[in-house]
Structures are given as structure tokens and as C-alpha cells.
Amino acid sequence: MDAGLLVLRLVVGLLIAGHGVQKVSFRLGGDGLAGGTEEFRRDGFRGGRLTALVAGAGQIGSGLFLAAGLLTPLAALAAMGVMTVAGSVKRPKGLWVQHDGYEYPLVLVVVSAALALTGPGRWSVDHASGIAPWPEWVAVAALVLGPVSGLLTRLVLHRSATAPEGVRHAQAAE
Numbered sequence: 001m002d003a004g005l006l007v008l009r010l011v012v013g014l015l016i017a018g019h020g021v022q023k024v025s026f027r028l029g030g031d032g033l034a035g036g037t038e039e040f041r042r043d044g045f046r047g048g049r050l051t052a053l054v055a056g057a058g059q060i061g062s063g064l065f066l067a068a069g070l071l072t073p074l075a076a077l078a079a080m081g082v083m084t085v086a087g088s089v090k091r092p093k094g095l096w097v098q099h100d101g102y103e104y105p106l107v108l109v110v111v112s113a114a115l116a117l118t119g120p121g122r123w124s125v126d127h128a129s130g131i132a133p134w135p136e137w138v139a140v141a142a143l144v145l146g147p148v149s150g151l152l153t154r155l156v157l158h159r160s161a162t163a164p165e166g167v168r169h170a171q172a173a174e
Contacts, residue, residue: 005121006069012111013067016079020059023052043089045157058082066115069124073134076116077142077149083108084150109147116142 022030023039030036036052045051059082065075087105097103116139119132126132 002121002123005115005118006123008111009069009115009120009124010067012108012115013063013065013075015063016066016083016108017060017063020056020061020063020082023056023059044159046159047157051157055082055085062112066112069120069126069132072120072124072126072132073116073138073142076112077146079112080109080116080142080146081149081153083112084147085154088151088154112146113143116146 018028021028023036024030024033026032031039033049033052033056036056037049040047040051040055047054058078062075062078062082065071066079083105087102087109090100090102090105093099094101095103095106119134119139120126124132126134
């Protein structure tokens with residue numbers, strides 16, 4: 001079981017971190033911070049560079065912490081949050097990824113939730129430092145707060161499609 005959790009943590013954690021690297025740099029096929037900023041603007045978010053930086057940092061940090069099995073419930077919470085935002089952006093396109101749907105973000109949210117519930121396993125920083133296993137209420141809190149934080153982020157940072165034209169232009173300049 002510990003070997004399976006290690007493989008799961010490494011693959012999913014590093015994929016999430018790599019996704020964040022793409023948001024803020026030219027590495028791993030990314031379009032740099034300017035490209036990440038433009039992606040968020042295209043998806044209807046305000047906040048510009050700061051939004052791209054925070055999202056990229058959240059993905060990099062949560063992914064690396066998941067991969068290491070470090071503060072696993074908190075890492076899972078953060079990963080669920082950022083991937084819930086991604087899923088909410090892709091939701092209008094349907095489930096399947098071949099139509100740019102939310103299938104992939106959903107899988108990452110579910111795997112992060114499973115890691116919060118199971119714990120990182122014996123081969124993790126949490127276990128080596130003696131802080132695992134985490135109390136069950138911590139995992140449950142992560143399961144709730146992760147997606148809720150993502151939905152609140154979407155609500156707060158998303159530009160309204162019904163805003164007057166002048167307001168939309170001002171928001172786009174942010």
C-alpha cells in the first residue's frame with residue numbers, strides 16, 4: 001500500500017506542480033508569466049499577473065508538498081482549490097477532456113481528496129517527521145475547504161459577463 005501511495009503522490013503531485021510551472025514560466029511548454037496572465041484574462045478572471053502568480057505558486061507548492069507527502073491534508077486542500085477553479089472554467093465545455101472539458105481537473109481533485117483521506121503512507125515526510133497519521137477531522141476539513149475555497153476564488157475573481165461595457169474594460173486592464 002505504501003508503494004502505491006508513493007507512486008500516486010509522485011505522479012499527481014509533480015503533474016500539478018508542472019501545471020503551475022507552465023503558468024509562470026516558459027519551462028515545460030509554458031507561455032511565461034505573460035501567457036499565464038493572458039490565459040486567466042481569457043477565462044474571465046481579473047487580477048492580472050498577481051492572479052497568475054498566485055495560481056501558479058499554489059499549484060507548484062501544493063503539487064510539491066503532495067509529492068513529498070508533506071503536510072498532506074493542507075497540500076490536498078490547496079490542490080483541490082486550484083483544480084476546482086480549473087474545473088469550473090472548463091465546466092461549460094462538458095466533462096470530456098477531448099472537448100476541453102473538466103475531466104482532468106476533476107481527476108486531480110478526486111485523487112487529492114483520496115490522499116487527504118488515506119494519508120501519505122509510510123514513505124513520506126509526514127510519516128518520517130512523526131506528524132502522520134493526521135486526525136480524521138483534518139482530512140474532512142480539507143475535503144470541504146479545498147473545493148469551497150476554489151469556488152469562492154472563482155466567485156471573487158471572475159469578471160461579470162453582465163457588467164456594463166466600461167466596467168468590463170476597466171476590469172480587463174487590471
